[in-house]
Amino acid sequence: MNLSVVKDLQRIRGILLDIEKRPDCAEITAYNALSIRIFREGGLDRAIKHYKSEA
Numbered sequence: 001m002n003l004s005v006v007k008d009l010q011r012i013r014g015i016l017l018d019i020e021k022r023p024d025c026a027e028i029t030a031y032n033a034l035s036i037r038i039f040r041e042g043g044l045d046r047a048i049k050h051y052k053s054e055a
Helices: 002-021 025-029 033-054
Strands: none
Touching (some): 002 025
16 A cells, blocks of 8 residues: 555656746746745655655
8 A cells, every 4th residue: 555655656746846847837837846846845755755664
């Protein structure tokens, strides 16, 4: 179960990384690249690390 959660979170992280690099990031998401980076680094990366340690 935890490994599938990790895979899903990593997939979301990859999508956010791609969006973050786009010049029209704010138009697509209504958030700028910095906001997405804060969410990705602060939330997703921590969740991935947590679920990996439980697996």
